[in-house]
Amino acid sequence: MSAPGSTGSILITGIGSLVTNEPALGTGPLGILHDAAVVVADGRIAWVGPADTAPDADTRHDAQGRVVIPGFVDSHAHLVFAGDRTAEFAARMAGQAYAAGGIRTTVAATRAASDAELAANLDRLVDEAARQGTTVLECKSGYGLTVDDEARALRLASAVTDEVTYLGAHVVAPEYADDPAGYVDLVTGPMLDACAPHARWVDVFCERGAFDGDQARAILTAGKKRGLVPRVHANQLRHGPGVQLAVELGAASADHCTHLDAADVAALASSDTVATLLPGAEFSTRAAYPDARRLIDAGATVALSTDCNPGSSFTTSMPFCIAIAVREMGMTPDEAVWSATAGGAAALRRTDVGRIVPGVRADLVELDAPSHVHLAYRPGVPLVRTVWRGGAAVA
Numbered sequence: 001m002s003a004p005g006s007t008g009s010i011l012i013t014g015i016g017s018l019v020t021n022e023p024a025l026g027t028g029p030l031g032i033l034h035d036a037a038v039v040v041a042d043g044r045i046a047w048v049g050p051a052d053t054a055p056d057a058d059t060r061h062d063a064q065g066r067v068v069i070p071g072f073v074d075s076h077a078h079l080v081f082a083g084d085r086t087a088e089f090a091a092r093m094a095g096q097a098y099a100a101g102g103i104r105t106t107v108a109a110t111r112a113a114s115d116a117e118l119a120a121n122l123d124r125l126v127d128e129a130a131r132q133g134t135t136v137l138e139c140k141s142g143y144g145l146t147v148d149d150e151a152r153a154l155r156l157a158s159a160v161t162d163e164v165t166y167l168g169a170h171v172v173a174p175e176y177a178d179d180p181a182g183y184v185d186l187v188t189g190p191m192l193d194a195c196a197p198h199a200r201w202v203d204v205f206c207e208r209g210a211f212d213g214d215q216a217r218a219i220l221t222a223g224k225k226r227g228l229v230p231r232v233h234a235n236q237l238r239h240g241p242g243v244q245l246a247v248e249l250g251a252a253s254a255d256h257c258t259h260l261d262a263a264d265v266a267a268l269a270s271s272d273t274v275a276t277l278l279p280g281a282e283f284s285t286r287a288a289y290p291d292a293r294r295l296i297d298a299g300a301t302v303a304l305s306t307d308c309n310p311g312s313s314f315t316t317s318m319p320f321c322i323a324i325a326v327r328e329m330g331m332t333p334d335e336a337v338w339s340a341t342a343g344g345a346a347a348l349r350r351t352d353v354g355r356i357v358p359g360v361r362a363d364l365v366e367l368d369a370p371s372h373v374h375l376a377y378r379p380g381v382p383l384v385r386t387v388w389r390g391g392a393a394v395a
């Protein structure tokens with residue numbers, strides 16, 4: 001999902017409903033246009049407007065009245081790993097609680113895997129996401145936890161996306177179980193040296209059993225000094241300092257946001273830090289969902305993402321996350337679709353994706369449906385029909 005290809009121009013016409021995410025272009029907050037067309041040229045959106053006034057192009061695609069939306073921007077995923085944790089999931093569904101310590105199971109499998117095995121698993125997941133409409137994907141390290149294994153994960157991730165995140169601070173590596181301070185020194189020292197050249201972002205799992213507020217501050221600050229921008233796994237399993245820290249350090253996003261107090265909500269609402277909600281994690285850990293309604297009503301920017309990982313959320317499906325967010329988290333279908341597209345773009349500080357307006361990257365999804373509302377109204381149904389990324393059909 002890096003460098004999109006360029007193609008001849010394409011006229012996509014017969015669009016029954018076009019979600020532009022640009023209120024000035026259409027009706028409502030999603031800027032919806034009916035009976036619309038889009039022209040794509042050189043990988044970008046060249047023209048948007050009524051179908052009956054559309055210019056010509058080299059090729060033509062008739063959407064036959066279907067809805068077209070911006071490609072999904074999945075701003076939180078952990079895709080460089082080996083093995084799976086089926087047994088842990090089954091045990092949870094039989095009543096066991098989720099524990100962050102399960103991460104170490106995947107660390108052992110990942111360290112034992114070859115580069116080719118990790119790359120094949122990564123490619124399979126990226127393809128799976130693309131077939132479900134994801135056109136931008138963030139990818140974290142965090143299952144290596146040695147200098148070489150973390151750098152390897154970031155190199156592999158760089159082959160599939162520009163949105164690469166250094167998460168050496170996922171949990172304390174097993175070798176450092178008795179010396180967490182020594183592990184923080186590693187993460188902020190030699191591991192950062194090896195990883196910073198391959199990453200755009202630095203992330204920390206700020207949680208009891210992983211890293212406390214002081215450790216997280218040290219790691220994120222060290223990353224910032226190396227030019228990485230913070231994002232934080234914050235307030236997932238219980239209330240903690242993660243959200244306040246994210247806002248204080250100017251993080252692009254605070255992710256999970258499941259256990260928030262009024263001060264956390266206020267801090268997010270008055271900052272540029274996006275609250276990224278990951279309903280797949282609550283689904284797969286059988287936990288209470290975050291309260292999107294409360295965040296939106298307070299004025300926070302909310303993104304939706306999959307958190308795809310083998311432990312707490314083994315899904316690449318943004319439509320699944322939208323459906324849960326609408327049913328369980330108080331979001332309207334309009335809000336959920338916005339959060340899964342423009343919201344994700346905001347969480348990655350991108351202005352070139354997440355909307356369908358002239359000049360931006362041509363990332364579009366045609367659904368086998370007349371309206372974007374069907375993403376929540378018809379849960380579990382494979383509605384994604386055509387996906388263009390950078391103007392090239394990828395699914």
Ligand code: NIG
Binds near residue numbers: 100205281312
């Ligand atoms: O975002 N919270 C920390 N990391 C992942 C879980 C990783 C795992 O269980 O393997 C998450 O949910």
Ligand code: FE
Binds near residue numbers: 233307
């Ligand atoms: Fe995560």
